Amino acid sequence: MKENEELKRRVLDLANRCYQQNIYTFSGFLNAAEVSDVYTMERELDFVPWKLFGGTEGCERQMLRFGSEETLGYEEEFPISCVVIRPSAPKFAEDLSHRDFLGALMNLGIERDVLGDIIVRDAAGYVFCEDTMAAYLAEHITQVRHTSMTT
The missing domain is CATH 3.30.70.330 (RRM (RNA recognition motif) domain)
Known part of the structure; x- marks a missing residue:
């Protein structure tokens, strides 16, 4: 349970940083359980666009990106x-x-x-x-x- 709370805190921190500083922010790679936890946070993250991607379609481990071309004015690829x-x-x-x-x-x-x-x-x-x-x-x-x- 503690790991879950730590993940939520880290995800919200990345989302807030993106929103306040108008920059893309990225998490490290998340495992399947962490990806599932991110989806449960959709309501808390509705103030900033986000996307999950793992390098190719169907990847289990994925990186979380906050920001979009529409909100920031430019596109930044996943690192x-x-x-x-x-x-x-x-x-x-x-x-x-x-x-x-x-x-x-x-x-x-x-x-x-x-x-x-x-x-x-x-x-x-x-x-x-x-x-x-x-x-x-x-x-x-x-x-x-x-x-x-x-x-």
Whole structure:
């Protein structure tokens, strides 16, 4: 319950900052439960436009943006990048799962709220993250499980 109240306080703070300073404000990536909590706050947030987006359609983890082109006079994209992590030698790569990619990222000491969804397809991991983390990930993610990786 305490986490829920903390989320509500943080969301209202972002909404108020957007409204008072006439700037776009963004949350970190929210998990599915937090996204659900945001939807329960619709009445409290009706004074400012907001949108949820995770980098592509159907993402479970999403970032919350306050502001719109109509109210602020310009459009600002979500600060989300997609880092593609592939095996250096696909022929010798292990069969990697979402859990393997997430474990490698957590091992770098990265907070979960700067990471969005991780989509695993054809031995590659597509990691949605905040723009500020993209270069760090590209440089430091060199191995997932026992498989050498490249970005």
